[in-house]
Amino acid sequence: MQNWKKLTALALGVCLSLGVMAGCGSDKAATTGGQKALTIGDTTFNSSNEEPDVNPHNTYAGWACIRYGIGETLIKYSDNMEIQPWLATKWENTDELTWKFTLRDDVTFSSGRKLDAAAVKECLDHLIENNKRAAQDLKIASIEANGQELTIRTTEPKPALLNYLGDPYGCIIDVQAGFENGIVAGTGPYIVEDMKTDDHLTLKKNEKYWGGTPKLDKLTIRTITDGNTLSNALQSGEVQAAYGMAYESYPLFRNDKYTISQISTSRCFFGKMNFDPDSVCADPAVRQAISMGIDKENFVAKLLDGNGFPANGVFPAGPAFGGDKVKAEKFDPEGAKKVLEAAGWVDTDGDGIREKNGKKLVVKWLTYPSRQELPLLAESVQATLKDIGMEIDVNNTADHNQIVKDPKAWDVYAMANVQAPTGDPEYWFTVFATSNATKNQGKYKNEKLDALEAQLSREFDPAKRAQLALEMQQVILDDHAFVFCSFLKMSMISKANVKNYTSHACDYYQVTADLDVE
Template sequence: MKRRLLVLLVIAGMSCLLPFAADAAPKTDGRPNGGAMSYGEYGRPSTLDPITSNEMISLRLTELIFNGLVGINEKQEIVSELAEKWDVSSDGRTYTFFLRKNVTWHPREGEEARPFSADDVIFTYKMMMHPKTITSLKVRYEFIDTAEKVDDFTVKFSLKRPILNALAKFSFKIIPRHGPSDPLFLTREDTFVQNPIGTGPYILKNITADREIILVANENYFKGRPHIDKIISKPFADQNIMTQALMFNAIDMIVLVNPRDIPEIQGDKRFVLQPYNALSYSFFGYNMRNPLLADKRVRKAFSYAVNRQEMLDSFFNGQGTIISGPFAPGSWAYNLEVQPLPYDPQKAIALLKEAGFEQGADGIMQKEGKKLSLRLKVPIEKESEAMKRVVLAFKNYLKNIGADVSVEFKEFRAWNEDVLREYDFDIVYASWVFDDSADISQLFHSSEIGPWKYNFIGYSNPEVDSLIVESKLTLDHEKRRTINRKLHAILAEENPYTFLWSLTNYAAYHKKLRRVAIHPYKFFSFADDWFIPEAEQK
């Protein structure tokens, strides 16, 4: 999705440039422009482009900088973005998009803004699917057979087969062909991933020495200039400090409030506490490359050993739901008939003994002279209170059944390197957030085992592979539901993860921010309509 060539968008040697956009008209909603909004994030983004990004902090920023061909409105309806209209063939295998002609890319320092065209769309697709581009998006778009430029403002995608809800998948972000330094594929070493340009409502202005990311309003945004002049993303290594920054007016918003801080914020009339239903869950994942963890009985023993309800109540004020399998509980794919394993340490010990382990003199289980000693890697910059309590409780639960767990807290980029590239871990603690809650192929299909892919635990099961493919191929929604319910049951039994919980998400923001609508996955999808009354602008 990002490749770049110095194509000046000039037709071969001719002097007729593709039409540049006129200045976008201001919004006509009567709301004032002006003011700045700063928001707190727990951690820093690894990249700022929509292709190599693989965590939510980055994704939220790309939502402000880039656009897709289509988008989703507040009613969850598909609406036009860079494509102003589209046609779908009667057999559901050809999608033709007619692009807007009044869109320009954010200008780089000292350069004129360049026009957006079909070349950028084809470029993005080819770069996204290039074998050397490391991205989790490939599997999501494997259903596309060809992408073709019809003319300067028309593109045609041919599908390998009709699929359910195909149109919504064309919301992938488009990048400029003059953006990346390599014209063929995108890597994290490319300067574009840290200094991107898009077509979206906000332009990346600069990144400060403190790693604050400053975005300014795009005066020529094709939907109309966004109301708020400046948005600043501020990283925090400690959630408690982030909450205090909100309370003392150092920031205006927190995108994800620590559940333990909800009562404090709720009791302050200056702030709005807004729930949003993200499709997400947390888990402990097990590296199947470790022979000890390749045994399903060991993984299942760990799930029996953990008192999830106790942790949820103690560390998150009970603000969540215990889960039993690989789908978020708010998803139609979730199998309610599969119950979470109960807390049963005696059953856990029995399973370990069944797997051939015996307790040593030091209390640690061992098998054939090898101790059940494992490394747990956790992706944070510093141990936040809630996360530290979860992992230390997990360590103690497993100690009670004879497993020795050492905990390593890693800065997110280092965690990414260790887990996604080097597979240097035994257990991880992490969370998934879904936009398509019924598609778990990236997590559990064996083709997704590889560097920088999401099946980093190395899980492989031919039956699961077959069911995932069958789920993707069917056009019958009820059949797909049945397949996914079976997938849920198998993965709950296999325990590649100890599935934990889905937390209730809350954002908190100062009441000066108005008309704040939040996308449950991308968060900032509607931020160009947010505004600050003139009397409260600073």
């Protein structure tokens, strides 16, 4: 296990210090029928964010499953992103293809079924049958169950298997209990009572939770996608805690009535380029000019109000595979103009927008509103790229997941993503950048990158993995296949009497048995 602690300790190089501003308000604990209750407003629990329910085998719904205390994984991550035991007490990599896990013997699902290796096997078998990303990540050839001992064999060496098993899709659920209406039976401190997609999730405490009795009797997650509405709800007491609050609202909560828990993360605002032949981004000069024409410093300072830091590469700066070790384009409007002119993009009619072969330089910029600052990024980009002769046609829509599937409907897709939530660099490349990546909607392809990923996927040495990650970042930056704008300081805000509502570097564990109101 020590090698894997070293591997994950290298991850990100993010400054993981937790900054908390705690208040001492006089709010009383909310009660419903004599029970202790809490309501959390969340901008991200919705179908637009690929979280239509809490079934971890469905798209990215595992994030809701693990965030809200419903499901747990075999391993978890410490505040420093080191791998720790959770449902598994220990493990051994007996050879390059074989992993043996010992499971806790005191865990039951909310369905009442005991957690044993047979149940975990059923769950993982169902996962890889139904989740393309998980199947591609895990490369599982076979699973054997014997009491509390689980043996996983992979089709190829899989050094990052542990990291992937901590992904939210790795939540261990009772498959036999079913998936009706997207609700599952997990091992966490809370049990789903009711759920309506894009509206709410109601949970009750798991009286038989193996990790101790949860402090709350009832917990409600309310989907509130509008930042102003969420701010008003927290101020009025309609909700007592909030996730995804717009940064512009933070000054309203910097007082002794509220607590702000904040931590630097690898969550990044970035844009992926469309390599479809009909897209203007198929032209390397356009991609390079876009990368040179975004004022990241100004965006972070003014529009994020300092709640982040400019991005360079895929990952934040740090001692391992950090973004400070790669070379990316700097904000250089004059240089961007020269790049475009050299490629034949000139403004011949004097309207301020360049043309080439009779085609206007119009960039279709796709983004979405559930991450409150993405529309602000679009406005910032619209202004700075106009100065170099580009028209940015912004489509800010909750329907982005469907639109991005149409290569004719967008040129740049700007999104927010936690770049290394498993503490390992391979995750990001296999999701977004390799030829067969599950979210490579822009059809980017680089044979060198694919070859490096083939090496990374089999490399067990942490230092060599970090070096490969650096090389892979540089490949995509040289191609201007993506532009990385900013990393975020993730924050969760609550009334001062709410206790243990704490941000985590991987952005997973929001609700624990210790969450409480006083």
